[in-house]
Amino acid sequence: MEATTTTKVLDDFSLEMTGKDVPSLQQAAHAIPQGTRVNVTFLGNENLQMRVEAAKEVLDLGFVPVPHISARRLKSETELCEFLEALQQAGASEHVFVVGGDPATPEGPYSDSLSVIRTGILQSYGVTEVGIAGYPEGHPDINTEALWEHMEAKCTSLAEQGLGQVVLTQFAFDAEAVVAWVHEVRSHGIEADLRIGTPGPAGIKRLLGYARRFGVGTSAGIAKKYGFSLTNLIGTAGPERFLKDMTSYESITSASSGVKAHFYTFGGLAATAEWVQDFTAQA
Ligand SMILES: NC(=O)C1=CN([C@@H]2O[C@H](COP(=O)(O)OP(=O)(O)OC[C@H]3O[C@@H](n4cnc5c(N)ncnc54)[C@H](O)[C@@H]3O)[C@@H](O)[C@H]2O)C=CC1
Numbered sequence: 001m002e003a004t005t006t007t008k009v010l011d012d013f014s015l016e017m018t019g020k021d022v023p024s025l026q027q028a029a030h031a032i033p034q035g036t037r038v039n040v041t042f043l044g045n046e047n048l049q050m051r052v053e054a055a056k057e058v059l060d061l062g063f064v065p066v067p068h069i070s071a072r073r074l075k076s077e078t079e080l081c082e083f084l085e086a087l088q089q090a091g092a093s094e095h096v097f098v099v100g101g102d103p104a105t106p107e108g109p110y111s112d113s114l115s116v117i118r119t120g121i122l123q124s125y126g127v128t129e130v131g132i133a134g135y136p137e138g139h140p141d142i143n144t145e146a147l148w149e150h151m152e153a154k155c156t157s158l159a160e161q162g163l164g165q166v167v168l169t170q171f172a173f174d175a176e177a178v179v180a181w182v183h184e185v186r187s188h189g190i191e192a193d194l195r196i197g198t199p200g201p202a203g204i205k206r207l208l209g210y211a212r213r214f215g216v217g218t219s220a221g222i223a224k225k226y227g228f229s230l231t232n233l234i235g236t237a238g239p240e241r242f243l244k245d246m247t248s249y250e251s252i253t254s255a256s257s258g259v260k261a262h263f264y265t266f267g268g269l270a271a272t273a274e275w276v277q278d279f280t281a282q283a
């Protein structure tokens, strides 16, 4: 009974890969349902060609590519247009995720995702749906009020442009924080689907490293939620407990919740895909 509701958020789950993960995606493909959305990150150490080739491979393997666009990493409007053009030619421009980007100073004309959305040029390259970021555990450098203001402004602009919207969250470890955040999103009148960033199974050291890098939670808090000891970091940890805790709330599992899981794979695409497969089969 409990397992069935837990796995409901795994229906139509999505995954994330980097441009370097193309061989891993090929290896993992057997374990991923056709039509699954696969997001392609926009990392500073990868280029347009790698991002486009990854999106194309996602498509060729029968999945739905969701390329990321990092506003602050774009050096010019030309770079934005070149990327969108290449994606459109590959048939991979329908869904995109537009995010601010980590550079402390913007590298070009866009200081935030709203300015990319407001250019109004996304749909001229075949974009029909835009993902935006959400932060159930807050953001280390952006105050919470600004996050809500920007989320509302982005949703308004997308609606005005007739573009679909989905909120994809930063990965989280605290199920209660996610549940509270889902309520808050809805109380802001935002009806978009919510894809909850979930860490795929990974070595504990690696998980804590990514959490520190992106300012999510604290090691002590994560250890407590996941039930491991900070004195022994050997071994891997998966999101079983996080998903079970989150889906013990009807607001998450009800048919109208619009809540789905999105897995950050942290270099373990096949491990994550197989984990979802096993977890669903055991339920
Ligand atoms: N959620 C995720 O999966 C990912 C999140 N990020 C990071 O999330 C942050 C914000 O992205 P969005 O939510 O799209 O915000 P946004 O672009 O909608 O901006 C919201 C507010 O935060 C400010 N801001 C944006 N990026 C900033 C930064 N790096 N440093 C300081 N202030 C910043 C903007 O000027 C604006 O006032 C960025 O740092 C981004 O790199 C990056 C990649 C993936």
Ligand SMILES: Nc1nc(=O)c2c([nH]1)NC[C@@H]1CN(c3ccc(C(=O)N[C@@H](CCC(=O)O)C(=O)O)cc3)CN21
Pocket (backbone or CB within 6 Å): 018, 020, 041, 043, 102, 170, 171, 214, 264, 266, 267
């Ligand atoms: N603020 C913020 N910025 C981000 O860039 C970001 C987030 N948050 N949240 C999670 C996603 C996941 N992201 C990433 C970023 C880098 C790798 C990465 O460095 N991968 C290695 C290979 C894997 C490894 O060895 O750990 C690589 O070489 O690219 C993976 C996922 C980026 N993302």
